Structure formats: C-alpha cells, structure tokens
Amino acid sequence: MRNSGLSDRTFGIINGIGVLLITIIITYPLIFVISASISDPTAVNTGKMWLWPVDITFAGFEKVFENKAIWVGYRNTIFYTIVGTLIHLFVLLPCAYALSRKELMGKKIILWIILFTMLFNGGLIPSYLLVKNLNMLNTMWAIVIPGVVGAWSILVAKSFFEQTIPDTLVEASKIDGATDFQIFRRIVLPLSLPIIAVMALFHAVALWNQYFNALIYLTDENKFPLQLILRQILILSQFDASSGVGGVVDSYIEQVKAASLIKYAVIIVSALPLLIVYPFLQRFFVKGVLIGSVKE
C-alpha cells in the first residue's frame, strides 16, 4: 500500500476522536441543564456544579408545578398542538391525494398556485392586517390557521401517494362503484400511515416550539402558549415566584434564588416531552427529511 500521509488505521482513530468530541460538545449543554435543574442554585450559580448534580433538590420543579402561568401555558400549547395538527392533516392529506391523481384536470396550474407561495409572500405586515381583519386576533385560530400547511408538505405527501397508491387499485375500486371519498377513506388513508405520522410529527413539533405568532397575535395571558411564558421567565426574567402560592412573599434573595433555580427546571419541563419521545420516533423524522429531499 502506498503511504500517502495517514494510514487508514490512524485515520480511523483520529476520525473517531473527532466525532466523539463533537458529540460531547453538542450534548454537554443538555446534560448541564438536566443537572442544574436538580442542583442547589448556589452551587450552579457559583460554578461548583459543572457536570453532575450537586446538593440534589427538587425545589425548582416544585416551584414550576406551583406556578399557575406555566400550567395554563402548558395546557394551551397541548391544545393548540393537537387542534393545529388535526387541521393540518385535514387540509394537507386530501389536497395532496387529489394532486397525485392523474385524472385531475388543471393540476399544473393548481400546483403552480401552491408552489408560488414558496417563492413570494406578502410579508409580515399584510399577513398581520389580514388576521386582524378576519377578527382572529387574540383567538386560538390566529395560532393554528396561518401556516396550517406549506407547499413543501403538499409536495412531499403528493409524491408519497404517487409512489404508494397503485393506479390500478383506485381504478378497480371505481369500477366496483366506490366514490373518491370512499376510496380515500378506506384505501388511501390506511395505506398512508407512515406519511401521516411523519407529517403530523413535523407539524406538531413546529407548533409546540413556535412563539412568534403568539407574540404578535395574542394579548390575553390566559391564551399564551408555553413558549411565551418561557420567554417571560427565561429571557425577560419576569418570574413572579409568589404567583399561585397565594400571598407568600419571599425575601428578595429567596426570589433571586428561586428564579435562577426555576430557569433550568422550566427548560426541562418544556423540552422534555419532545426529547423523550424523539429517540423512539427518530426514524419517522429522518424519513420525513428524506422523503422531502427526494423531491428535488
């Protein structure tokens, strides 16, 4: 074998160390947050706690669970995510299926109408004025309807239907007298569970994590999703430690301590559902990215 610099063995070792280092760097902040959420705030704030929990306490979580705003936000987010994802599927799947059928006339024009929205949009201000004119400000519709479906998802689902639903099956069912509605419900949907799962997951994650629509469209705190509450606590440092406990006034130092403790606990509470579920659904997510890329 010609010697051109590194031997394959050395290369493998160096590469392995590189991957390990990158993985550690990416994982470290996550581990830190988990450890910090159950450590004594003083140890966290003075840098004594840097990897594993120090002086374990669950006071942060207790404070989180006592806080009414967080619970309301949690409830709202779950509600918006479920409703939004259901509407997403209701709009996306029939449309993508219809576009996958070759007997549909005017398909090219319809696709262009949809695709053009990827290239150009009215922008923030006209969209905001529209939502305002539709009287959707400060309602859950402002959260779940704008952005309910994107051109990209339609393309992806359409190509899935084209590849998995054989024309002969649809034609045979039609000869047997089935209507398009029946074919869609009894044949297409049961055969399309993977794409339904992928689309629902992607949309649900996006809804769970979004804050901007809520920021501009909602003013009523009782409708705020979790992300807006998190923004107040984590970024604007507006955490009222006594809220929900009924007039218990902590000392200033206690409040600062509580605020810094709750920071990490609240991150865990908000991000954990996704981080726990994700490894089990990883293959669906990866599949989603790949079906999307095949399109190009």
Added chain:
Amino acid sequence: MEILEKENNVVAPTVHYKTSRIKKNFSANWQLYVFLSPALLYFMIFHYIPMYGVQIAFKEFYANLGITGSPWVGFEHFTRFFDSYYFWRLLKNTLVLNVYGLILFPVPIIFALMLNEVKNGAAKKWAQTLTYAPHFISVVVVVGMLVAFLDPVTGIVNNTIVKFGGEPVLFLTDAGLFRHIFVWSGQWQSLGWGTIIYLAALAGVNPELHEAARVDGATRMQRIIHVNIPAIIPTVVILFILNIGNFMQVGFEKVLLLQNSLNSETSDIIQTFVYQAGLLEGQYSFAAAIGLFESVINIVLLITVNQIARKVSDNSLW
C-alpha cells in the same frame, strides 16, 4: 419544479378522458376538487390576499380607509427607507449575519463525512441520536439557555473564565459578540440534523467504487476526497440553492429574542426592523415597503444562484 414538467409529459398522453369535455371530467371527478378546496381556500386567503395587500407598501395606509381605499404615494416609503441613516446599517447587519451563516454551510457536510467513516454501528447511532436532539429544542429555550450560560455573574461560562483568572465578559450586551453567539448557537442546534440528507446520499455510494479505489491503493482519506465527496455534490448544490432561497430570512425569530438595546448596533436586521416599525410603532405602510424590498432581493438571489448552478453543475431547482 422539474417534477411539474415531467408530470405534464407523462400525464398528457395517458389521461383517460382525453376526448371528453371538461364537464364530463368534472362530473366524474368532482370529489377530487372537493379534496382540494380546503387547501386552495387556505392559500388564497392566507397567501394571495396578503400578496394583494402588499400594495400598502405604495400607499399611505389609514385603518379607516382600509387597504384598497388608502391613497397611493408611489415609492415614497422606499425612498424614505433608502435615504434613512439606518438603511446601510440594517442592510449590512442582515448581509453579514447571513454570509457568516453561509460560510459555515460546509460544517454539517464535514460532520456527515466523518460520521460516515465511523464503522461501529452502535457508536454511530449514539452520535446521531445525541447530535440530532438540539434540533427539537425551541428557539425560546435555546436563547433562554444562552442567557443562563452567559450570565456575567451566575453563568457557567463566566464562572469558568473567572476561575482561570479572566475577567467576566458581557456576552449578550456586546455588539461585537452578537454575531458569533447567534451563528454558533445555530450550529449547535442544526449541525447534527443537517447531516441526515448527506448521510443518505453517502449511503447510496456504490461500494464497488470504494473497492476499486482500494485495489488501486487509495487511502481512506483519498477515497473520501475522490469517491464520497463527488457523490454528494449534487445534494450539496441543491441544498446550497435552497439555503440562498432563505437568505436574509434565516433566524429572525431568534435574533428578535437575542436583541437588546446594547447589541442593536449589530443585531438590528431588516426583519426585526419591520417588526419594530410595523407592529410596535404602527407604521404599516413603511414597514410593508421594507419587507417587500427584502422579498425582492431574496427572489433575485434565488433565481441568480439557480441560473449559475444550472450553468456550472447541471444541478438546479428548475
């Protein structure tokens, strides 16, 4: 968009109702049009009405007159924006931030090439699962973590700096550091996830190519350079174009969260300004004009890059 043309070629000769009238097709397939209607209604209302509403960029918007009733003012808002003292600052900040992000475009490619060389299946799987995870964390939480880690008194970063005898750094209020914090925290979040498509492309490389190269005495490094990299170039080009397509729009929601009055010298970008001027100050027409200016730049960039890619590499979106 290439698909569209392909479809058209395939569909035309095979349509069953070639000779029949539109009416007949419609009465046979009307249910398919019902299927389309929710989506089309959505796109009409939530995309095309705002496109029509873009006209307020050329008008002086009065709420009581509505979008169509407000008087035309031509390019007044645009000239006001171009003549303003902050125009160059906004344009520069927007461009620099995005170019910085674009320079790091190869990072996930390199990581994908590295992951692809990890032959231990379990180790590779672990590395993937762990590095994909930050993708699922919301932008609010990411910024919240930055605020906590970079705090001048209680943050782990400054605690470490002090421990080694340094002075605490005011990371989040330093205009000079804003771009680095923004871009690198973005890398932290998207690096792993960004490898998925490249890993799939690498999995598709014909093993015989590697075998042949090995027989010819190529080292692993040489095989990466001469076999793997050429194999993923088409994917790289397409993703690069898509990236350009989002140029100037990336990460606005995160910028907004990271922005404060002390770092605004570098964190003021066009989109945060549109938000500020339009939604916070109510200058709808002026803000819409600035937003339109940005959209136009984006389209021009996308088309230009796509043309160039088509000329030099045969890979393009359309």
